[in-house]
Amino acid sequence: MYQFNYARPKTLAEAEALLAKADDPKLLAGGQTLIPTLKQRLAMPSDLIDIGGLKELDFIRAEGDAVMIGAGAKHATVAQSPDVKKHNPALAALAEGIGDPAVRHMGTIGGSIANNDPAADYPAACLALDAKIHTSKRLIEADQFFKGMFETALEDGEIVKEITFPHPEKAAYMKFPNPASRYAMVGVFVSKGPWGVRVAVTGAGQNGVFRVKEMEDALTKSWSPDAVAGVKVPAKGLNADLHGTAEYRAHLITVMAKRAVAAAG
Amino acid sequence: MSNAAIGEGIGQPVRRKEDFRFITGNGHYTDDIARPRQTWAYFLRSPHAHAKIRGIDTKSAETAPGVVAIFTGKHVADDGLGGLICGWTVSSKDGTPMKVGPHPILAVDTVRYVGDHVAMVVAETLAEARSAAEMIDVDYETLPAAVALAACQSKDAPQVHPEAPRNTCFEWELGNKSETEAAFAKADRIVKLDLTNNRLIPNAMEPRAALGEYDKGTGTYTLHTTSQNPHVARLVLSAFVGVAPEHKLRVIAPDVGGGFGSKIFIYAEETACVWAAAKVGRPIKWTADRSEAFLSDAHGRDHLSHAELALDKNGKFLALRVKTVANLGAYLSTFSASVPTYLYGTLLSGQYDIPAIYVEVDGVYTHTAPVDAYRGAGRPEATYLVERIVETAARETGIDPAEIRRRNFIRSFPHQTPVIMAYDAGDYEASLDAAMKAADHKGFPARKAEAEKRGKLRGLGFSSYIEACGLAPSAAVGSLGAGVGLWESAEVRVNPTGNVEVLTGSHSHGQGHETTFAQLVASRLGIPMEQVEIVHGDTDKVQFGMGTYGSRSGAVGMSAIVKALDKIETKAKKIAAHLMEAAVEDIVFENGTFTVQGTDKTMPWAQLALSAYTAHGFPSAEIEPGLKEGAFYDPTNFTFPAGCHICEVEIDPDTGVTRIINFVAVDDFGTIINPMIVEGQVHGGIAQGIGQALLEHGVYDPESGQLITGSYMDYCMPRADDLPSFNLGFTKTVCPSNPLGMKGCGEAGAIASPPAIINAITDALGIRDIEMPATPARVWAAIQSRPRAAAE
């Protein structure tokens, strides 16, 4: 690690003020991505602003037809939340499948989506569930939030505060983990709700999470595993590495989509 | 036997003595040690696979905060230090010795793999050392690298060492070529197979570490390091590298968290730390982080082979010929030349009576990390080749895989193979039968049919393996090029109060010696195990030892202890005879008590021990005071653990995921001292074998030579949920060559299991071969390219 200044603000407002003042600041939440990056000296922020302890960001509430999750909610908290389990069991199951217990008890939903790792799980849920991302400055629709590998619509000094997940009628997430990292090699989140039908894929795309329109159309016509079984996603634009070819990932998208629809019932 | 000893005797699953301190965090590992005025080392490593060093500018780094000193290859050379050595000389077919390029401790003018050591920065803190290293300006002229093994011997390939044209270190052969050719000429059938044995990266839980110290007052150097054989490290560092004379260098390998071979070798980092400690006049500490471990620990395996098996019309093997290209990496590591030759070619007869064998092995340099022994070392590669081609022969001839093995088993002992080894004892059919029963071989067709109904593919694979362990008779290895003898030493020190210290040259880094060795000593002396302390890993305490590898600690290390105990008993009886006024021949020692035969005169062990030290009234001409004996044991033969592993897999054709449904291992290890520890060794070995077969793969980019699998994000270590519950069994033929009848168990799992798994997968898919690791992606691709007939 390189040297940096460390601050642990007590309020969101204080965090914002610190962010605005510092030279090249970075927010620190659960640290599960940022700390390893710092240890490997791949980042050199001037200031770390630790929002890990902010009570304001650590909540889960069910209100009306949505669940509100604070950016500081840990994966384990989401996985075990009675509200999430009741209204959005697919989301709870997704959180339960992130990393290992240590990661789930440190890592946060806000950190995960702000980081937008192309193989992370939450981005698929946000996109497929038509989530609203509330920041310190504005509201961003999930469709507008994820901008490619490790890229989001967040501007400098903008803090994710809350993610609102409207209740789905049906939803499920199927993850095919990379054998080594256990991140998603292909993760498919399918949903049906007020927004219609959505199919979001993480892990496979070179530009991160994306929706599969053909599958959404097919499922809109007929919500059944067979409806997506015949939809082939082109391999072009998908990742290829030592863990699998683009063709393999394309094939897995169909298999995982089929299984997700079956699981969603 | 004394009451306490009954529960602790040989064959009892005694809980490990050492676990209390490990589990409670009270172990003492190298990194736990902190010395006053200690400094930290950081090694600047090459970012290139191959480059000339035009210059190294350390000026601004030297003035960076906290920097104590910076050393480069020039400093090392100016100080007259030698390079690292390979302790085994292999010769080519034409009789010329292997072609060895220099292996400098810090690179001089060329770097040869990503991670090669370029400079050592010593600073007050690790962070300061690392920051200063970033300020070192190395002027590299990057050069094309020889990375892909298959292409490295071509005449256009970039050269790793000018000493070795076409990157060929040796072209070794073993066996009888003309007899083999003749057998092939009259064969009814020839089965051919091309095989890849994937590169593995060891990943011991504790990374390598070193603490170098120098005592100016006495001129003595001390090196704490993560070594499997501290005496060998001291010998190499003094006699070859020239750090210090042997008697002025103390090497201590305290608690060591796993080695799997990777900590046998003498590496640049610990050498530099102990050498530089005198230069800076302060202790120097270095601990590898995991990324450094991936780059710089010696890797394992990495072979390309072509094998051909000749059979007669009854499925009897007539001859085997093999051509292997073995990756040695950029430099010869301490035992690297022996691994793909004498530890590999000599095992190609497997459990079978094969009248003629001929093997050629080219040892090849590449611009990758050095490759050396890794759990099994050569024997997994041999077993993989033999058991894969035998399985292929079964399929091509239509003979049942178990039956073709039975037809070819060696059944009378001793058996001289055409490739050096003289097998002394074994019953291969017994382990095959036991394994088939445990695997419910009969029920397999029904299980396969049931799986098919669910759209899943089942397969069953055998591996009837043999290994040569208990390394090794000194004369034998000496004649084959070893620079050392492979005996072991032991010393038994009885204290006046009757408890005992046993000093052994075997090093324990997970094997549980403190328990098994104590079981042996306690049962022999009739005292409780807690009165026995096993001392190892310190060259100041143990006079000499060859260390732990090659499943040798039981068969060789414990045999040395037995020899020392024999001497203790002889002397103790002499003392007892004197004290009880009887003839030595009349003294019986049993259950910790000396008795004059036919009388009621007895003397307990503790009293005798005390008397040995009070020595009151000893006839000093006949009996020396004290009770301490040492012994060196040199084995007369290798030992030959063998057995049968059977794996049943179920494959999901939609995803290519392979699930191990059942894994049966039936092993013949001869005498077993502690079955719980043995089972643990087998479990660990199979886990590593499953890792090799399904998960692990060390991959370099073929162009740039960058290590792609440099972290757990890409290098897939087996996790608990990758493994089934193992189904273990044992058969027993006693090893005739050592006093306890032990064969060794440390490597069997890793040696035997990979072919069982791949045989099962290829059986399930109806294909000839699939490369390890058989990842879901590869399995799926294999399913896509199956010929229609096989795909059904």
Ligand SMILES: Cc1cc2nc3c(=O)[nH]c(=O)nc-3n(C[C@H](O)[C@H](O)[C@H](O)COP(=O)(O)OP(=O)(O)OC[C@H]3O[C@@H](n4cnc5c(N)ncnc54)[C@H](O)[C@@H]3O)c2cc1C
């Ligand atoms: C071993 C391991 C396995 C993992 N496996 C998985 C997996 O299977 N699936 C998966 O999805 N993830 C996985 N992760 C990643 C994990 O989910 C991380 O927790 C997550 O990516 C980042 O969350 P964090 O709270 O730790 O963020 P941090 O590491 O603290 O921060 C990450 C980034 O987000 C920024 N940031 C944090 N909070 C906010 C905020 N409120 N507003 C704006 N920016 C913010 C930070 O500045 C930083 O740039 C794994 C991580 C590890 C170490």
